[in-house]
Amino acid sequence: MKNIILTGYRCTGKTGVGKRLSERLKLPFYDTDEIIIEKAGMSITEIVKKGGWDEFRLKEKEAIKELGLKRNCIIATGGGAFETLENREVLKNNSLFIWLSADVKTIVKRMRSDQKSMSHRPSLSHDDLVSECSVILEKREPVYRELADLIIDTSDKGIDKVADEICRFLNQNCLED
Numbered sequence: 001m002k003n004i005i006l007t008g009y010r011c012t013g014k015t016g017v018g019k020r021l022s023e024r025l026k027l028p029f030y031d032t033d034e035i036i037i038e039k040a041g042m043s044i045t046e047i048v049k050k051g052g053w054d055e056f057r058l059k060e061k062e063a064i065k066e067l068g069l070k071r072n073c074i075i076a077t078g079g080g081a082f083e084t085l086e087n088r089e090v091l092k093n094n095s096l097f098i099w100l101s102a103d104v105k106t107i108v109k110r111m112r113s114d115q116k117s118m119s120h121r122p123s124l125s126h127d128d129l130v131s132e133c134s135v136i137l138e139k140r141e142p143v144y145r146e147l148a149d150l151i152i153d154t155s156d157k158g159i160d161k162v163a164d165e166i167c168r169f170l171n172q173n174c175l176e177d
Helices: 014-025 032-040 044-067 085-092 104-113 115-120 129-147 159-172
Strands: 003-007 029-031 074-076 095-101 150-153
Touching: 003 014, 003 129, 014 029, 014 074, 014 159, 029 032, 032 044, 032 074, 044 085, 085 095, 085 129, 095 129, 095 159, 104 129, 150 159
Parallel strands: 003 074, 003 095, 029 074, 095 150
Antiparallel strands: none
16 A cells, blocks of 8 residues: 655644554554654744744655655654655655545634644744735645545544544555555
């Protein structure tokens, strides 16, 4: 089986769905943000404060390069991981990309209700949250769409329902190497 890459904007369910798929499919799960935090010994907010977003993206690139060597696993990536062509190329050859999407209203609601999100995920701009989400989503959506083998709108769905859709897709499509 190919790697399953979960991509999409913040708070669209990548980590939760990834963990659930890992349980169901008995495959290891990796979260690029968690790898970065563990290796750096500091939160994403601290990394960004210390070295800016460029420093974070460099650490993200290293994590993706490392994950590119893995097989038969589930990987949740940061929302901006694939703005870099090199990151796309590292994972595209042996992976199935699933874009978990949600509307701006849902994303902002989830971000505001998730204390971890607000404290561990620094602002990407100096705009208010709704403006920031709208602008960044508009910028990233073409890349998400280009990579996506499957698109699931998670706006009105829980983790189990999203995982069910992914499992159905996997069962319907022979994804053996």
